[in-house]
Amino acid sequence: MSNNNQPTFPPPPPCGIITLSTDFGISDSYAGALKGVLLSVNPGCRPIDLTHALAPQDVQAGSFHLTQACPFFPTGTVHLAVVDPGVGTERRPIIVVTEKYFFVGPDNGLFSGIMQGGSNYFCFEPINTQYFLSPVSSTFHGRDIFAPVAAYLTHGIAPAAMGRKIEDPVLLALPAPPTEENNCLTGSIVHIDHYGNLITNIPQDRVLRIAECGQIMIACNDTVIRKLYTAYAQADENELFGIIGSGGMLEISAKNNSARLATGALRSQRVSVSADPP
Amino acid sequence: MSNNNQPTFPPPPPCGIITLSTDFGISDSYAGALKGVLLSVNPGCRPIDLTHALAPQDVQAGSFHLTQACPFFPTGTVHLAVVDPGVGTERRPIIVVTEKYFFVGPDNGLFSGIMQGGSNYFCFEPINTQYFLSPVSSTFHGRDIFAPVAAYLTHGIAPAAMGRKIEDPVLLALPAPPTEENNCLTGSIVHIDHYGNLITNIPQDRVLRIAECGQIMIACNDTVIRKLYTAYAQADENELFGIIGSGGMLEISAKNNSARLATGALRSQRVSVSADPP
Amino acid sequence: MSNNNQPTFPPPPPCGIITLSTDFGISDSYAGALKGVLLSVNPGCRPIDLTHALAPQDVQAGSFHLTQACPFFPTGTVHLAVVDPGVGTERRPIIVVTEKYFFVGPDNGLFSGIMQGGSNYFCFEPINTQYFLSPVSSTFHGRDIFAPVAAYLTHGIAPAAMGRKIEDPVLLALPAPPTEENNCLTGSIVHIDHYGNLITNIPQDRVLRIAECGQIMIACNDTVIRKLYTAYAQADENELFGIIGSGGMLEISAKNNSARLATGALRSQRVSVSADPP
Numbered sequence A, B, C: 001m002s003n004n005n006q007p008t009f010p011p012p013p014p015c016g017i018i019t020l021s022t023d024f025g026i027s028d029s030y031a032g033a034l035k036g037v038l039l040s041v042n043p044g045c046r047p048i049d050l051t052h053a054l055a056p057q058d059v060q061a062g063s064f065h066l067t068q069a070c071p072f073f074p075t076g077t078v079h080l081a082v083v084d085p086g087v088g089t090e091r092r093p094i095i096v097v098t099e100k101y102f103f104v105g106p107d108n109g110l111f112s113g114i115m116q117g118g119s120n121y122f123c124f125e126p127i128n129t130q131y132f133l134s135p136v137s138s139t140f141h142g143r144d145i146f147a148p149v150a151a152y153l154t155h156g157i158a159p160a161a162m163g164r165k166i167e168d169p170v171l172l173a174l175p176a177p178p179t180e181e182n183n184c185l186t187g188s189i190v191h192i193d194h195y196g197n198l199i200t201n202i203p204q205d206r207v208l209r210i211a212e213c214g215q216i217m218i219a220c221n222d223t224v225i226r227k228l229y230t231a232y233a234q235a236d237e238n239e240l241f242g243i244i245g246s247g248g249m250l251e252i253s254a255k256n257n258s259a260r261l262a263t264g265a266l267r268s269q270r271v272s273v274s275a276d277p278p
Helices: A030-041 A059-072 A141-154 A204-211 A259-263 B030-041 B059-072 B141-154 B204-211 B259-263 C030-041 C059-072 C141-154 C204-211 C259-263
Strands: A017-022 A046-051 A078-082 A093-098 A102-106 A121-126 A163-166 A179-181 A184-192 A198-203 A215-220 A223-225 A240-244 A249-254 A270-276 B017-022 B046-051 B078-082 B093-098 B102-106 B121-126 B163-166 B179-181 B184-192 B198-203 B215-220 B223-225 B240-244 B249-254 B270-276 C017-022 C046-051 C078-082 C093-098 C102-106 C121-126 C163-166 C179-181 C184-192 C198-203 C215-220 C223-225 C240-244 C249-254 C270-276
Touching: A017 A030, A017 A059, A017 A141, A017 C030, A030 A046, A030 A078, A030 A141, A030 B017, A030 B046, A030 B059, A046 A059, A046 C030, A059 A078, A059 A184, A059 C030, A078 A141, A093 A141, A093 A163, A102 A141, A184 A204, A198 A204, A198 A259, A198 A270, A204 A215, A204 A240, A204 A249, A204 A270, A215 A249, A223 A240, A240 A259, A249 A259, A249 A270, B017 B030, B017 B059, B017 B141, B030 B046, B030 B078, B030 B141, B030 C017, B030 C046, B030 C059, B046 B059, B059 B078, B059 B184, B078 B141, B093 B141, B093 B163, B102 B141, B184 B204, B198 B204, B198 B259, B198 B270, B204 B215, B204 B240, B204 B249, B204 B270, B215 B249, B223 B240, B240 B259, B249 B259, B249 B270, C017 C030, C017 C059, C017 C141, C030 C046, C030 C078, C030 C141, C046 C059, C059 C078, C059 C184, C078 C141, C093 C141, C093 C163, C102 C141, C184 C204, C198 C204, C198 C259, C198 C270, C204 C215, C204 C240, C204 C249, C204 C270, C215 C249, C223 C240, C240 C259, C249 C259, C249 C270
Parallel strands: A017 A046, A017 A078, A078 A102, B017 B046, B017 B078, B078 B102, C017 C046, C017 C078, C078 C102
Antiparallel strands: A093 A102, A093 A121, A121 A163, A179 A184, A184 A198, A184 A270, A198 A249, A215 A223, A215 A270, A240 A249, B093 B102, B093 B121, B121 B163, B179 B184, B184 B198, B184 B270, B198 B249, B215 B223, B215 B270, B240 B249, C093 C102, C093 C121, C121 C163, C179 C184, C184 C198, C184 C270, C198 C249, C215 C223, C215 C270, C240 C249
16 A cells, blocks of 8 residues: 555546445335436446345445455446445545556445455545535435545546545454464355355465365364365265355355355354365 | 426437336346347437336335436436336326436326426327337236337437327325424335335424424334434444434434334334424 | 358347346346456446346256347347356357347356247357456356357457357257147246246137137146236236236236245146136
8 A cells, every 4th residue: 555645556547337336235216326326427437236235234245245346347447335334424435546446435444355455555535525416415425425426536537636645544354364273274254155155265275285185174163074176066966065166265065055054154154174184 | 287288398308328117026037128128229228227126016115216216317317117017907108207307107106206296297198109019918018118118218209209198197195294283293104225214204304393392202103212313323233213314304223223123113104203392 | 050060140240238147146246247357358348137136056947038038139139148057067158149149158058948949040169268267267157258258249259269160059858838638728837927927838829719718717736717817907906817928928927916825836837728618
């Protein structure tokens, strides 16, 4: 992160694409209102839904989601995200600028995964109310602050024109990186997906190094799993197994079943990986 | 509303944006078929999902939804909405033209909230079948009538070219406006959102006037609430409280909980607001 | 289907529209990642969500969905579909080219309904890795193979440039067409929709011919239904009835209720239609 008052790289040129990630659900008018504001500020922008079904108020889940979906978008994309339990308090709005993207939303840790992902970034707090709706409600800054700011970014308005540089964005404590002791790796479940797959923070290379030492043993919530496959179809019906997921991390899956239900595991629980020497 | 045969203002210039609000759900092909028809009639139009998860057949909920989401869109937007239990009967299709927008859907009260919201409007019944799919099914006018009509509007076809002016659109009885007696306001719950917030029809200024008289008391379904906050974060965990929502109306919320579950309240139930004089 | 090595018609000119149909659900990052890849390969393409709520791993349901939604799109649309239990195995990727459309996804029968629907088509297996993401994961070919191939199609890259022609695409056994014996038609339930309507494979003309012979009797899972209506509103509250649905097939519905719950019927169950002679 930059430590002086000047950005250390020029912001990316905006491409007109604005992604939306929220916990608004799919049955209310909130996501629609957001899109209306975006298109009113810039009728040429292109809103793209990522999800509106983040767990309500779950900033950690939102942070993980953004790290998984956003990197696939073209340079200049504006990523608008709203999970905002602190709306109406002193919680600041924030623009995070990375070498490829703009992120806009509440400064509550929602962009932690992005900021801690290793790329350079700098941050602004939008304070220039000419870029907000008027009046600003105390319960829906997504509509009244974040959406218009996101849309003005696609117009090429510089983040510095909308606010002041800040050096202390809120960062969540990320799950501890996996530890290794006596050839036993210990990490944790960072997300459970729609299929019931348990997604860990244990990277592929470390899993494969353990697997070379003998019969793999993956332990999670009192269940021990002894299979590491490369395709779901290799498993027997309902069988629990490990697999390297599309994010390059160890996942625990159950064939045509939910590993969440089969193991009873919850997010944040520990997962260990070791090997029975041959 | 206009009372003669001529519109009293020119229709807004179409901007190519078509919003979609339906009760089709998200797992069937119905919403997709709608978008296909829109893009077949005008490949340059831009379909924007508002929601496909309106409660099935709930015209009242659809009407409320449109009043909340549509006003944020740019002038010239076509709002296509389908909640249509009367499809295949004599129920007419309708185009409602306001000073900013076009609305297309069934003439069953779905646009009541828009028409009763105070803006000028005029209405047409599309009858010119050259603007419909052929044949028209008896069960899916969303696809066969409303979608092509909406898309032709974005092409600049005048509503009057597609049908005949009508003066008697169907209007739902809106919830009675709040009444006030002896410094006690009585309104009702008009919507319950995804978070479980109970949204009333009692406007901010009237609530604040009561609150100035003493300790506020909000009563709903045998629960009495004595707090009025300006941010969700001011509440204690699970605490019930009143708050002015993003639509400018009193809402009943529960911190990190569902006020719907906490109170057992249903849509249409009465909510009263009074004050214990200090 | 073509039986030689050359396509028998030119592929349609791409129009920039890419529809998405998946079983990814709406709460994860998978659908978002797909859209990111599409827009990275062709920033000018237009992703259009059909559904992300196909039943997990249900290739048959996906096949039916595509036959219902896709035909309404303009010529040149690319239909991207992902229901992919065999990802990471020898299961091939496939491009199906019809006279109007391109289809991209796994070669596991997902396009059976399209291929068996009577239009001409030819197929390619994309093998040219320059059109894939790199590296290709073993669990998410939707993102790494199908999405970039779909987006390159909108750039005008010929299917033949991306892979080799194949003559043996996987075809699911479709539900048997309805049979008729002694004026009794027997078909089956091919889909149950969001409202609980039971959609059969018995076409309108055959139902109407039976109905001309006397009082109609529709039998399904031990329930006998004696009404055939042309509009939902003709039924009494909760009444079960037959109706010709928007796809031109017999459906069993219940007024303001779920015919699925009212009958206990499941997909694939038999439905018979006969008449009590007058």
